[in-house]
Amino acid sequence: MQQYTSSNSRKWVRAILLSSITAMVATGCTTVNPYTREDQTAKSTSGALIGAVAGAAIGVASSSKSDRGKGALIGAASGAALGGGIGYYMDVQETKLRQQLESTGISVTRNGDQIVLNMPNAITFGVDQSNLSKQAMDALHNVALVVNEYDKTQLNIYGFTDSTGSESYNLRLSQVRASEVSNYLVRSGVAAKRVLAKGMGEAHPIASNANEQGRSQNRRVEIVLSPTAS
Incomplete structure (x- = not known):
């Protein structure tokens, strides 16, 4: 046996x-x-x-x-x-x-089967503001053109802030900004069921909050595209 x-x-x-x-x-x-x-x-x-x-x-x-x-x-x-x-x-x-977002200031990186679009705050929102800039809307329009063609992906949109101000205020602001990006994509034809917006506040910094250069990098919105099961 x-x-x-x-x-x-x-x-x-x-x-x-x-x-x-x-x-x-x-x-x-x-x-x-x-x-x-x-x-x-x-x-x-x-x-x-x-x-x-x-x-x-x-x-x-x-x-x-x-x-x-x-x-x-x-x-x-x-x-x-x-x-x-x-x-x-x-x-x-x-x-x-990459072709659509060239020269927009939005970086495109690959993490396994995920694609991450990093939108720095300098091109998306004014200081302490939640209204999308014209530059951001033009870039998001191009994002929508691509993701509408490739509809087997989920878009998770995360808002981030620096550590200036209270933690609760930063969390609310990041949620509003993530929702603004999400809403614009939906208005551009992306199915609402594919889009999830979440505010992360000052969590997960990618640079030091001890200086303005680092804080400006931490103020961002990330769009993470992941393949769906079907």
């Missing part, structure tokens, strides 16, 4: 590894994104490989002893397609956002 179990375990492991390598090779064959003409292999391969391993594990767990090798192969193939697809989807969206 022990020999049977060990032998089959090795087969499942080989199936998982084989499926993972196959996913990597298959994804790596397409090195140029047909929409952006940029090399997207690294990100999409990573997503496919992670999906393959996870799918293979699920396939093994949900199959009978006699079918676990087959289950691993099927699960790995499905996982690779899903993982690679999400990475590719976010790759193209990221590139289009």
Whole structure:
């Protein structure tokens, strides 16, 4: 009994590894994104490989002893397609956002399958104000153009302040600013169910609050785009 179990375990492991390598090779064959003409292999391969391993594990767990090798192969193939697809989807969206937001003052960074748009307060709101500037509205209009095209993403909008003033006041101000950005995106055609606004106050500074340069960096709104499940 022990020999049977060990032998089959090795087969499942080989199936998982084989499926993972196959996913990597298959994804790596397409090195140029047909929409952006940029090399997207690294990100999409990573997503496919992670999906393959996870799918293979699920396939093994949900199959009978006699079918676990087959289950691993099927699960790995499905996982690779899903993982690679999400990475590719976010790759193209990221590139289009970079194009639309060039020279706006809004930075675009990638964190795994998330895209983070950092809107510094210098281009969004006046000091102690909650009305969006014309520059911010123009930039958000461009954001809406892209995210309306790629509707399989959730937009989490976070408002941040520096530590000047009371903590409760800063929390309220950050919520109002996040809501202003959210409302403008909805008015620009983004489905309200895709948008969540939250004020973070003076929490999570990205620079020192001991000087004005640092405080100006902490006063910001971040839009975090994450892939949805469907």
